[in-house]
Amino acid sequence: MKNILVAKGGGRPKGNTAQIVSSFAEGASSAGHTVEVIDLNKQEVNGCLGCNACRFGKPCIQKDAFNGISPKILQADCLVFASPLYYWTISSKLKAFIERFYCLAIEDADPPLGRYESYPVHDSALLMTAADDFFWTFNQAASYYQFALVNYIGFKDRGMYLAGGCGDTNGKPCIADTDHLAGAFTFGANLYK
DSSP: OOEEEEEEOOOOTTSHHHHHHHHHHHHHHHTTOEEEEEETTSSOOOOOOOOOTTTTTOOOSOOSTHHHHHHHHHHOSEEEEEEEOBTTBOOHHHHHHHHGGGGGOEEOSSOGGGOSEEOOOOEEEEEEEOSOOOTTTTHHHHHHIIIIIIIIIOOEEEEEEEEOOOOOTTSOOOGGGSSHHHHHHHHHHTTTO
């Protein structure tokens, strides 16, 4: 069984993203996995400063919640990134969280893919919700996930669950009126099948 860490990057406390994360976690737990959800609305995680003080094996100099979260990241088998769609990409809270992976880099004289360093290898997945459901709704967010986390950092993609058509941005969450909660449960339950 796997240790799954979900980083929920924004959204309303009982909104579409919170609901899809809950359904995913229930599904993964039903398959015997351990799931922990980190709510970035409740944790202060600032973006990377680019100061390089953390370079190889040193902790980030910022004194925020990421320093307490980083051991959980290192111990996880799978990192799940969850976000509402904000301006056609992931939320700024989730982006700041991902930027801080820089301090987890390991010096490597021959890094893969032409990078400057290596990162701890994990499986990963992306969960997203959006009011819109156009054919291009998630293109930018999915591209960022694929490029930054899978291609560059080197995570092993376990898939994406992209839930469009969850109601309008000014109204109440409408994900319960779709099949997405059941779909997210199934996605979680089958993540390792």
